[in-house]
Amino acid sequence: MLPDGGGAHGIRTLPDSMSTIVRSTHTVPRPGGGKGEATIEVTTRPDAGQEKVPKLLYGIAKM
Numbered sequence: 694m695l696p697d698g699g700g701a702h703g704i705r706t707l708p709d710s711m712s713t714i715v716r717s718t719h720t721v722p723r724p725g726g727g728k729g730e731a732t733i734e735v736t737t738r739p740d741a742g743q744e745k746v747p748k749l750l751y752g753i754a755k756m
Contacts, residue, residue: 716737
């Protein structure tokens with residue numbers, strides 16, 4: 694358990710946690726039957742714990 698009350702991840706569980714952040718691209722017909730297609734890119738937002746990961750990993754790498 695971490696000081697903030699959150700759970701700690703190990704090297705094996707961290708990728709599972711981070712895998713919920715995804716980017717997906719959707720191609721859909723243009724509204725009104727116009728020519729071509731529209732592409733929409735959607736990226737999920739990280740939760741509070743996931744936002745801390747890059748900073749923590751950078752700190753480890755500097756050790």
